Amino acid sequence: MAKLRADRSECGRSWNTNAVDDSVSDTPKGSFPKAVHLLKHSEFERVYQQGRRHFSGNMTVFYLRTANEAATGPDEAGTKQPSCVRAGGSTVRVGFTVSKALGGSVERNRMRRRTREAVRHHLQMLQVASVAVDVVINPKKSLMTAEFSQISAEIERAFRVIRQNCEGAGKISGKQEARRV
Numbered sequence: 001m002a003k004l005r006a007d008r009s010e011c012g013r014s015w016n017t018n019a020v021d022d023s024v025s026d027t028p029k030g031s032f033p034k035a036v037h038l039l040k041h042s043e044f045e046r047v048y049q050q051g052r053r054h055f056s057g058n059m060t061v062f063y064l065r066t067a068n069e070a071a072t073g074p075d076e077a078g079t080k081q082p083s084c085v086r087a088g089g090s091t092v093r094v095g096f097t098v099s100k101a102l103g104g105s106v107e108r109n110r111m112r113r114r115t116r117e118a119v120r121h122h123l124q125m126l127q128v129a130s131v132a133v134d135v136v137i138n139p140k141k142s143l144m145t146a147e148f149s150q151i152s153a154e155i156e157r158a159f160r161v162i163r164q165n166c167e168g169a170g171k172i173s174g175k176q177e178a179r180r181v
Contacts, residue, residue: 038095091132
């Protein structure tokens with residue numbers, strides 16, 4: 001161990017011997033920047049009241065399709081909206097709510113961290129879509145004991161449903177087109 005530390009110190013960098021070696025990990029690299037966070041109480045309320053729901057075993061996912069043009073500049077009231085617009089023109093924002101009824105702060109924060117990591121792995125699914133959507137994830141108590149692979153699969157399925165429903169909502173069927181004319 002001393003020889004390893006000596007070899008590493010010769011490189012000019014200090015190493016944390018407890019750190020995880022990223023070159024060995026097979027988990028996909030993703031990001032969850034602040035621009036993707038849903039933060040304001042009013043935004044959460046809007047998603048709860050106007051949005052749709054997707055239920056799964058360990059969580060409930062609320063989602064609301066938003067307008068692309070409103071996400072890039074000021075809205076009618078003149079307030080500036082978050083500008084996390086992706087290359088495809090879509091804005092994806094994700095928020096997490098964990099009720100106090102689910103446990104103490106340690107348990108609630110652990111649930112939030114686990115769901116955030118699963119979202120980080122699958123966020124690209126929504127970002128490549130041509131829709132702007134706000135998502136709120138509300139875990140259930142069973143999430144504490146669930147395997148991470150199960151949580152990740154549920155997030156992936158929820159994002160697939162959200163993408164399908166939001167992209168399908170923008171298309172006009174033949175009957176709707178006939179009514180418009």
